[in-house]
Amino acid sequence: MTYFARKFGFFLATLWAVVTLNFLIPRLQPGDPAEIMVKRMAGKDAALDQAQVEAMRAMLGTPTDSLWHQYISYLGELIHGNFGLSYTYYPFPVTEVIAQAFWWTVVLVTIAQVLSFVGGVVLGAYAAWRRNSRFDSVVTLGSTFLGTLQPFWIGLLLLYVFGYSLGWFPTSGGYEEATPGWNWPFIQEAVSHAFLPALALLIVTPIGWILGMRNTMIMNLGEDYIRLAKAKGLPDRDVALKYAARNALLPSVTGFALALGGVLGGAILVETVFDYPGMGRLMGEAVEQKDYPLLQALMLLTTVGVLLANLVADLLYGVLDPRARRAEG
Amino acid sequence: MTLLDVRDLSVRYEPKASRPLDAVQGVTFSIEPGEFVGLIGESGSGKTTLGTALLRLLQRPGRISGGSIEFNGTDITSLPEDELRSLRWRDLSTVFQSSMNSLNPVVRVEAQFRDAIEQHSSLRGEAVTRRIRELFDMVIIDPKFMSAFPHELSGGMRQRVNLALALALDPKFILLDEPTTGLDVVVQHSILENVRRLQAEQGFAVLFISHDIGTVLDLSDRILVMYAGRIVEDQTAGALLRRPLHPYTKGLLGSYGDPREETVKITYVPGRPPDLSREMTGCSFAPRCPERIERCLETDPPLLPLLGGRAACHVAHLQHEEGGAGPHGEPKRGFEGPQFVKTADESRSALANEVVLSVENVSKVFERRRGFTVTRTEAVSDVSFELRRGEVTALVGQSGSGKSTLAKMITGVETPTEGRIVFHGPDGDKLVSGFKGRALRDYRSNVQMVFQDPYSSINPAKRLGYVLSRPLVNYQGLKGEELRERVKELLERVALTPAERFINRYGYELSGGQRQRVIIAKALAVEPEIIVADEPISSLDVSIRAEILELLNDLVKENDVGILYITHDLLSARMLSDEVIVLNNGKVVEKGPTLGVIRDPKDDYTRTLLDAIPNPF
Numbered sequence: 001m002t003y004f005a006r007k008f009g010f011f012l013a014t015l016w017a018v019v020t021l022n023f024l025i026p027r028l029q030p031g032d033p034a035e036i037m038v039k040r041m042a043g044k045d046a047a048l049d050q051a052q053v054e055a056m057r058a059m060l061g062t063p064t065d066s067l068w069h070q071y072i073s074y075l076g077e078l079i080h081g082n083f084g085l086s087y088t089y090y091p092f093p094v095t096e097v098i099a100q101a102f103w104w105t106v107v108l109v110t111i112a113q114v115l116s117f118v119g120g121v122v123l124g125a126y127a128a129w130r131r132n133s134r135f136d137s138v139v140t141l142g143s144t145f146l147g148t149l150q151p152f153w154i155g156l157l158l159l160y161v162f163g164y165s166l167g168w169f170p171t172s173g174g175y176e177e178a179t180p181g182w183n184w185p186f187i188q189e190a191v192s193h194a195f196l197p198a199l200a201l202l203i204v205t206p207i208g209w210i211l212g213m214r215n216t217m218i219m220n221l222g223e224d225y226i227r228l229a230k231a232k233g234l235p236d237r238d239v240a241l242k243y244a245a246r247n248a249l250l251p252s253v254t255g256f257a258l259a260l261g262g263v264l265g266g267a268i269l270v271e272t273v274f275d276y277p278g279m280g281r282l283m284g285e286a287v288e289q290k291d292y293p294l295l296q297a298l299m300l301l302t303t304v305g306v307l308l309a310n311l312v313a314d315l316l317y318g319v320l321d322p323r324a325r326r327a328e329g
Numbered sequence: 330m331t332l333l334d335v336r337d338l339s340v341r342y343e344p345k346a347s348r349p350l351d352a353v354q355g356v357t358f359s360i361e362p363g364e365f366v367g368l369i370g371e372s373g374s375g376k377t378t379l380g381t382a383l384l385r386l387l388q389r390p391g392r393i394s395g396g397s398i399e400f401n402g403t404d405i406t407s408l409p410e411d412e413l414r415s416l417r418w419r420d421l422s423t424v425f426q427s428s429m430n431s432l433n434p435v436v437r438v439e440a441q442f443r444d445a446i447e448q449h450s451s452l453r454g455e456a457v458t459r460r461i462r463e464l465f466d467m468v469i470i471d472p473k474f475m476s477a478f479p480h481e482l483s484g485g486m487r488q489r490v491n492l493a494l495a496l497a498l499d500p501k502f503i504l505l506d507e508p509t510t511g512l513d514v515v516v517q518h519s520i521l522e523n524v525r526r527l528q529a530e531q532g533f534a535v536l537f538i539s540h541d542i543g544t545v546l547d548l549s550d551r552i553l554v555m556y557a558g559r560i561v562e563d564q565t566a567g568a569l570l571r572r573p574l575h576p577y578t579k580g581l582l583g584s585y586g587d588p589r590e591e592t593v594k595i596t597y598v599p600g601r602p603p604d605l606s607r608e609m610t611g612c613s614f615a616p617r618c619p620e621r622i623e624r625c626l627e628t629d630p631p632l633l634p635l636l637g638g639r640a641a642c643h644v645a646h647l648q649h650e651e652g653g654a655g656p657h658g659e660p661k662r663g664f665e666g667p668q669f670v671k672t673a674d675e676s677r678s679a680l681a682n683e684v685v686l687s688v689e690n691v692s693k694v695f696e697r698r699r700g701f702t703v704t705r706t707e708a709v710s711d712v713s714f715e716l717r718r719g720e721v722t723a724l725v726g727q728s729g730s731g732k733s734t735l736a737k738m739i740t741g742v743e744t745p746t747e748g749r750i751v752f753h754g755p756d757g758d759k760l761v762s763g764f765k766g767r768a769l770r771d772y773r774s775n776v777q778m779v780f781q782d783p784y785s786s787i788n789p790a791k792r793l794g795y796v797l798s799r800p801l802v803n804y805q806g807l808k809g810e811e812l813r814e815r816v817k818e819l820l821e822r823v824a825l826t827p828a829e830r831f832i833n834r835y836g837y838e839l840s841g842g843q844r845q846r847v848i849i850a851k852a853l854a855v856e857p858e859i860i861v862a863d864e865p866i867s868s869l870d871v872s873i874r875a876e877i878l879e880l881l882n883d884l885v886k887e888n889d890v891g892i893l894y895i896t897h898d899l900l901s902a903r904m905l906s907d908e909v910i911v912l913n914n915g916k917v918v919e920k921g922p923t924l925g926v927i928r929d930p931k932d933d934y935t936r937t938l939l940d941a942i943p944n945p946f
């Protein structure tokens with residue numbers, strides 16, 4: 001049990017450190033932090049844009065209070081989800097802007113990641129079990145080939161062929177005119193818009209899982225406990241699943257949790273190519289527009305996502321591998 | 330009816346990257362129901378390959394390339410896997426070599442019994458649990474460990490669990506492949522006792538593979554001796570001990586000495602076994618054989634019946650035909666090879682030498698913090714002894730007795746909690762625990778460690794010349810021609826000759842014994858006053874052990890170094906050491922001249938250690 005408690009404690013401590021650093025860094029220099037931040041992003045010589053400074057100040061708080069007061073009120077704002085106003089979408093609060101994009105990304109990328117993972121691991125395991133068979137060669141060579149292609153390029157190709165040339169799928173956006181919500185027309189539109197970006201992800205993402213799983217599994221197949229399982233006269237299926245795959249899966253599961261945490265990073269490219277209204281595209285915009293409050297909130301969100309994913313990975317590993325629990329316990 | 334009948338069996342490995350090799354060549358033997366057969370030979374002789382082939386578990390690139398295996402009247406040589414599956418574990422089971430990894434690490438032990446039992450019997454649910462509990466009782470393990478994960482068991486327990494697993498379905502035949510190699514002598518002894526008792530009670534047949542002839546003689550009814558992929562001798566254990574037929578068997582027997590003798594003498598077989606991937610004419614043992622005659626180099630001796638057993642040796646057969654009176658003379662009992670002799674006199678004079686290290690009332694307490702509780706373990710408590718120049722002191726005890734902690738304090742890696750260690754070096758007396766930085770470095774050049782595992786302690790990807798020049802450059806600042814000369818000298822010293830051939834070889838190309846030599850050469854590079862050798866031979870073959878012991882012994886005599894020899898094995902302590910210190914739970918329970926302690930042990934624990942030495946005599 002202490003293993004889990006410790007991992008959770010570690011998560012909380014890191015989270016606190018991240019949040020606090022996020023507070024401290026802009027305040028370390030003398031002067032009005034809001035102005036400094038805006039200047040830094042706009043370049044030294046550009047004229048100060050007062051709207052930007054206002055947006056920044058709404059987020060950073062009043063510089064006249066004592067640092068301690070500022071910190072307390074910063075934490076308070078955070079807890080209430082108040083990240084200030086977006087400059088790009090002025091005067092909408094950052095939280096609202098993000099909330100609109102959030103589900104698009106989460107649904108698209110999560111579904112694509114989960115499918116990629118499950119498919120990749122199954123293919124990789126089967127290829128390893130039947131190694132040197134035709135199936136194995138096709139899978140291995142195929143993945144290696146696809147792996148050499150740029151994901152960006154695959155996205156463009158899909159967009160060109162199925163979007164512009166054939167016209168089977170829409171080429172941008174998340175939906176057309178239906179009202180968002182649980183109604184049939186909207187769901188139809190959402191699915192058809194998500195199809196190509198998801199396909200692009202589904203072509204690129206499983207490659208790592210396939211090759212990784214195949215390698216670990218082949219390594220594990222040489223282990224004594226696999227030989228012993230065969231010597232015990234267990235059916236092939238049991239040896240493959242309960243002995244070989246069960247062990248080979250461990251590193252992949254951790255990797256998967258981490259990959260989910262990095263969803264936002266992976267989303268930028270696809271969402272930009274397909275002009276998909278998710279957080280990835282938003283991040284791209286925020287960088288381009290130098291929308292500091294928005295960028296900062298997205299960064300904080302990403303960091304929390306990665307930390308959470310780490311926590312989940314650790315906890316999962318602890319559940320799946322009894323050795324991990326003790327090794328540090 | 331014969332239980333296992335193997336005829337002319339050959340196994341070939343066809344690796345992608347190197348030449349094919351015939352690891353098993355035309356092997357013929359049989360095992361009767363309930364018979365305990367030993368299979369002995371040095372590592373690489375093909376024992377594991379043969380065993381794996383018998384169980385039809387060979388993996389690529391290995392395959393059965395000829396001959397047949399008949400089990401209980403069924404030819405299983407090419408039986409389809411589906412039909413074989415019903416024989417597996419119910420009739421043929423096994424405990425693997427290095428079976429530390431043979432349990433699935435992420436599944437509880439109980440489940441790994443259950444799947445096998447349910448696969449092959451009609452037992453289900455509670456009945457299976459009862460059976461598992463019964464099996465745990467058989468191997469003397471508390472059934473509460475049924476719900477443990479493999480890593481929660483100690484090495485000895487894991488091995489017992491593997492044994493219990495092998496017995497789960499009352500098999501007719503069990504293959505034991507070096508089931509206790511790597512464990513403490515005492516643990517080994519008790520597990521093998523357990524095997525012997527269960528075999529007597531339950532009557533399964535055993536093929537027991539080992540490279541340790543003492544244990545094999547101790548346990549087996551009949552012994553097969555394997556050399557370079559072939560069976561070279563097959564006799565009952567008693568006959569083999571009384572009248573070995575093949576010179577290789579004589580060599581193996583010679584590696585055992587009686588530790589109680591005033592002078593222990595062990596012989597060893599020089600050289601290495603042949604490369605199996607090359608064609609050979611004549612007897613494959615000929616290059617190492619002291620009894621070799623002309624014919625041996627021309628024709629390969631077949632394995633033929635002789636004196637109730639079988640032997641593959643021209644000379645043995647000729648001597649028998651001539652009745653011992655012909656040109657080939659009387660059969661010899663011993664092996665006329667290099668000898669390693671240790672006399673009691675030598676020890677007496679060594680113990681009068683000048684002291685180089687004194688350990689005075691040393692204790693070491695480790696504190697482990699877990700949450701808010703602190704557990705204190707006293708790893709070493711109040712230990713005192715002296716090490717002399719030109720002398721070997723053996724530190725003997727089971728794992729966990731504090732040997733390695735003591736070694737770490739002596740090399741300055743750990744600091745004693747109490748007491749002191751004094752080094753009487755060339756610059757006067759120095760307190761070991763006070764060394765820091767440069768002083769510690771200087772001290773380390775006087776005290777060298779040789780570790781247990783020769784495989785992990787040299788970088789396999791570097792040439793030996795580089796490995797050996799490192800300490801010379803670091804500690805003595807040698808370079809150029811001088812450096813090269815010194816490296817060659819070191820290689821010659823540890824008998825890696827000719828040095829030119831070895832200087833450019835890589836670590837991974839060497840055998841275990843050769844690597845251990847390199848490590849010793851590396852230790853010698855800095856001309857140390859003290860060598861701490863922590864189980865330097867326990868991972869090596871018996872015949873190679875003798876060579877390494879001999880090498881260490883020469884170092885002591887010629888260079889006046891003091892060796893602290895750490896081991897769990899009193900027999901090897903007797904061969905090498907002048908004084909012995911027996912440690913149990915961090916305390917010295919007995920101390921004295923080695924021969925005296927072995928002949929007349931005062932402490933119960935020493936007696937346990939002594940009893941654990943296999944005694945075929």
Ligand SMILES: Nc1ncnc2c1ncn2[C@@H]1O[C@H](COP(=O)(O)OP(=O)(O)O)[C@@H](O)[C@H]1O
Binds near residue numbers: 342378390
């Ligand atoms: N998987 C393998 N591929 C190629 N050669 C092998 C393989 N396994 C063992 N060998 C070779 O077969 C010979 C016999 O090895 P092994 O059966 O392990 O002997 P032992 O058990 O007596 O130590 C050795 O020369 C070894 O190098």
Ligand code: SF4
Binds near residue numbers: 612613619625643
């Ligand atoms: S056949 Fe010759 S070389 Fe071979 S073991 Fe016998 S005597 Fe030695």
Ligand SMILES: [Mg+2]
Binds near residue numbers: 376378
């Ligand atoms: Mg072996």
